[in-house]
Amino acid sequence: MSTAEATTNAGPILRTRGVGRRFGGVHAVRDVTIDVAYGERRAILGPNGAGKTTMFNLIAGDFPPTSGSVELFGQDVTALPSRARSRVGLARTYQKSRLFLGLTVEDNLYLAVVGRDGGRFRPFRSPARDEKIRERAHAMAAEVWLEHALHMQVGSLSHGEQRQLEVGMALISRPQLVMLDEPASGLSRGERGQLTSLLQGLDPAVTLILIEHDMDVALSVAQKVTMLHDGAVIVEGTPAEIRANETVHALYLGKGNYE
Numbered sequence: 001m002s003t004a005e006a007t008t009n010a011g012p013i014l015r016t017r018g019v020g021r022r023f024g025g026v027h028a029v030r031d032v033t034i035d036v037a038y039g040e041r042r043a044i045l046g047p048n049g050a051g052k053t054t055m056f057n058l059i060a061g062d063f064p065p066t067s068g069s070v071e072l073f074g075q076d077v078t079a080l081p082s083r084a085r086s087r088v089g090l091a092r093t094y095q096k097s098r099l100f101l102g103l104t105v106e107d108n109l110y111l112a113v114v115g116r117d118g119g120r121f122r123p124f125r126s127p128a129r130d131e132k133i134r135e136r137a138h139a140m141a142a143e144v145w146l147e148h149a150l151h152m153q154v155g156s157l158s159h160g161e162q163r164q165l166e167v168g169m170a171l172i173s174r175p176q177l178v179m180l181d182e183p184a185s186g187l188s189r190g191e192r193g194q195l196t197s198l199l200q201g202l203d204p205a206v207t208l209i210l211i212e213h214d215m216d217v218a219l220s221v222a223q224k225v226t227m228l229h230d231g232a233v234i235v236e237g238t239p240a241e242i243r244a245n246e247t248v249h250a251l252y253l254g255k256g257n258y259e
């Protein structure tokens, strides 16, 4: 059974309570309380420096909050390191790409599986297991529309294809909760459209939290939007509510300078 199928629907998949993080004098995240339901598509919006990535790092366990708590899958994980959180079904991408540009699509996906399964503790991988991982890599390449590029070097792919691969690398561990940090950043209009369709078509059992600067991508993928400003939640609502919200317009839409 995949972790997504093992979902129990009691309570939210993610619950933060009064989460905050200071870096010296910088209060990057302040008193953030959010609930994300199983299967939900949530977007986190906000101007540069609003605290979006820091929030992801707190949820993923890259570092602990300086106040408040984080619950995942009904369990308080505030004190758990990131590796333990990924083991229980959380996967994420990073704002800055972590792909191996000199390797093929297949090998990147292969390494994502081996890394996640703790492959470094198994120096003698059996050919049968190896074959199984390759099959999984092929299936995932197809799922993120990269079947044609399986044996291509990642550095030779378009920027959009590289972003698709990052989504595949996160999904290959079959997580229950996937967090994508600006998957559409730097993409052309056409590539953004393609990525939006890909995200819309993801398995509805997988919960998705998306940081996105691009309002069109965010509002067409998400069912609910949380907007951060100066580290705090200032607006939360459906895409329609966000479009109609005056604060959002003043801070974001009106400026027309988000990427």
Ligand SMILES: Nc1ncnc2c1ncn2[C@@H]1O[C@H](COP(=O)(O)OP(=O)(O)OP(=O)(O)O)[C@@H](O)[C@H]1O
Pocket (backbone or CB within 6 Å): 023, 026, 027, 028, 046, 047, 048, 049, 050, 051, 052, 053, 054, 055, 095
């Ligand atoms: N490791 C760190 N050490 C010190 N300050 C940090 C650290 N990480 C983030 N910050 C600061 O915290 C604030 C929020 O940063 P964060 O990267 O979370 O914003 P963001 O909303 O993701 O911005 P962007 O849209 O530019 O990616 C910024 O002022 C940033 O400089």
Ligand SMILES: [Mg+2]
Pocket (backbone or CB within 6 Å): 052, 053, 054, 095
């Ligand atoms: Mg960021």
